[in-house]
Amino acid sequence: MDKEQYLAVYRHSLAHVLAKAVIEIYGKDVQYAIGPQIEDGAYYDFVLPAGKSITEADFTAIENKMHEILKRKEDWTCREVSRAEALELFKNQKFKTELIGDLPEDEKITVYYTGDDYVDLCRGPHVSNSQELLSAAFKIHSTSMAYWRGDEKRDRLQRVYLYAFPSKDELKAHLKMIEEAKERDHRKIGTQLELFMFNETAPGMPYWLPRGWQMYQALMKYSRQIQRKHGYTEIAAPLINNKRLWLVSGHWAHYLNNMFIVPGVDGYTKADVDVDELVADLKDPDAETSKTKIEAGSVVYNRENPDTMAAKPMNCPNAMLTYKRKTRSYKELPIRYGEYDVLHRKEKSGQLNGLLRVQEFRQDDCHTFVMESQIKDEIADIISIADEVYKTFGVSYRAELSTRPDDFMGDIEVWNQAEADLREILDEKYGKGGYEVNEGDGAFYGPKIDLQIKDAIGREWQCGTIQLDFQLPHNFGLTYTAEDGSSQMPVVIHRAIYGSLERFIGIIIENFKGNFPFWLSPMQVGIVPIRPEHNAYAKKIEDLLVDRGIRVEADYNDINMKTKIKTFHNYRDPYILVLGDKEAAENTVSINIRGNKKLNDVPVEKFLELCDRMNKTHCLDIIDTLD
Incomplete structure (x- = not known):
């Protein structure tokens, strides 16, 4: 096997070990659904007995149970079974039973035993013995809620995620990357830098x-x-088009479930349309009637209505x-x-x-x-x-x-x-x-x-x-x-x-990590007049920058200079200009450069040229010299 195939077998096998550990801890009444390998490990979906759930406090106990299972060095056995045998094996497992029922009549059905007391419906492949996983480096890192088969109207499951790598060093490197990724999380930085927000009235629309x-x-x-x-x-072009356009393009047949529909209505509405029901009806050309009353919204709409539109x-x-x-x-x-x-x-x-x-x-x-x-x-x-x-x-x-x-x-x-x-x-x-x-x-x-x-x-x-x-x-x-x-x-x-x-x-x-190149930074220059009497000179510099198309913000409030600098520093402005008596007298600027470097007594024209050069060349770094 190549590395990717090996990792798939390794991680999928650990998903079975995870399921076996959860069952041994929480009892035979656990309903276990599916447990695929993923890019950095695996997960498994469960419904636990009433009143029980897996929390972060339980992760170590589950990991310890997994290590215990591996040390048993149990054989993994694959068996091909008939549909009737499979249904008997999983008669107390509703999710497995449903999966078996959905298989084509001629489908080969295989199950995998880990030892004698755990069996799973699976195509495989898997390891032949648990000892092949003894050197496994894994860590349970989170749980989440999931719906059975991704359907919000079906059972709610608890999904347990596992990182899994062939060596401790690889797991350690991955965990380090994950921690770094958390520090770089765009939602966290976006909030800190006041870049965007979301509101529940428009989910997924920034x-x-x-x-x-x-x-x-x-x-x-x-x-x-x-x-x-x-x-x-x-x-x-228009943002909303009649459905005729999407019928011609093929999107109506291939993409309807992902489109926002503006239905053509016969009659009038008192409430919201049940769009899921609408879409289902629109997709069914064999429906007995072309008109359906949507009770949730007291709407009667016509599938053939020429006014039906879509964003x-x-x-x-x-x-x-x-x-x-x-x-x-x-x-x-x-x-x-x-x-x-x-x-x-x-x-x-x-x-x-x-x-x-x-x-x-x-x-x-x-x-x-x-x-x-x-x-x-x-x-x-x-x-x-x-x-x-x-x-x-x-x-x-x-x-x-x-x-x-x-x-x-x-x-x-x-x-x-x-x-x-x-x-x-x-x-x-x-x-x-x-x-x-x-x-x-x-x-x-x-x-x-x-x-x-x-x-x-x-x-x-x-x-x-x-x-x-x-x-x-x-x-x-x-x-x-x-x-x-x-x-x-x-x-x-x-x-x-x-x-x-x-x-x-x-x-x-x-x-x-929020430290954008100059040309891309939300605001490129912050201006800090030291005292109110320096505001006039600061406004002159601001106007010169604006005329050059440079994004600039100035703080003319009568507050401590360090407070102003800190504000712009927290916004990660590439350059912060500090302007006082000396700068006004000599027509210069003193610059605090992001990264804690400074340039003093810089002629204004030199600074303007520096900004122009970085905007024009789209350079990747903040220039900290006039050379």
Whole structure:
């Protein structure tokens, strides 16, 4: 086995040991559900006997029981059983019974015994004896609530998480990384720096506070500069569209559960619509009636009502309509549209995670319309954009190719050709084997390249994506007049480099630990007049900075100078200017540089040039010298 396969077996086996330990401690009445391996360990879901739950105080006892089980050096035995035998084995385990009942009739059913007293429904593979896990380094780190099969209407389970690594040194390194990650948590830093907030009235939809919005705008400005340099023009489109648009694009069939629906209503409503029931009805074309009364809201709506609308979850269909508005010639291609409109995607509440998983966001979304002969050069240019952008943020990245999913749209031969084209491009850029292939993980309309960036502590995040699309141009009837006068269909390339700006900001908050480069900092310069009589000079400096487009804040209150400096220091402003008699007389500034360095008697023009240089070059560090 390679390392990944070994880790999967190792961690999945420890999940079984965890389940056995919980049962031995809490009794045979424990209902155990599923226990898969995950990236850094494993988890198992349980329903404990009435009145019992696992708390942090119980973690050590469970870990000790796991070590005790391993020291027994029990054999692990795999048995293939009939459906009837499986149901008998798990007759007191409701979750296992349900899983067995859902298996296809011809499915091979296997169970694994750990010793003689613990058996689990599992495909495996696992270790052959517990002694293979004696050197295991593991630690229970948390519990959470989960719903059976992710359904909020089903049983509530207690999920127990476990870190697991082959050696103590690897576990120790991982725990150190986890502690560092906690210090970098974007939700914690975002609150400290007053960047954003959330409110229960709009779950998963961030409020951008003045400082955070300044940084957001700096990201947008940089993205726009890059796009202009590479021949993109920016468009904007409606945020809510009639369902007819989503029917044409295919999103109504493939993405309805993740869309916010604005139903067309016959009659009137006194309360909220039960949207889950609405969506279920909209998806069922064989329903006996096209009208359904939703009791929760006293609404009668019509599935066929032409007024049914949806908030857009992506920009693609609008870009298609923008292209289609007039006759196109091969001489115009490539046509590159950039778009930053607000998007909405419906997520389950348990999946929301600060800025990393939201329901409202913007993307640095671009759609390029090309001839097939232009695909290779265009994608090469997009990858060069990714190289430039990620270098600016000091992060490395790797590429992944995602191929045809089960629910793909279109001709399979077209898919095969598209995937072959992307493989050739990636082979030339990164070399064969220099990228990963995720079979079946493409979008429903075409294969894609995902770009995974690595942050300062080694975590990977999926941000950029390049998607080849032969389907939407077909669905929307897009054409161009070829050189020979024939009508041809363009290919669309979807691409984003940041991906979701919200998610990207969450990532860079953690990557920089809130100490942003000058060009990206919410506020770049703080101004501290020492006494009220220095306010006039401070205002002069503020005006000069504002005229240069530098983000500046000044504190003119009659309070202690050190209090003012501390405030700006806590906001992590790169430069804090301290202005008094000497500075006013000599037209200079004294600078407190983030990181506790100082520059004194700096001519104002020199400082302005320094700020201009850092904004223009998007340099990664704070310059602490005038050289």
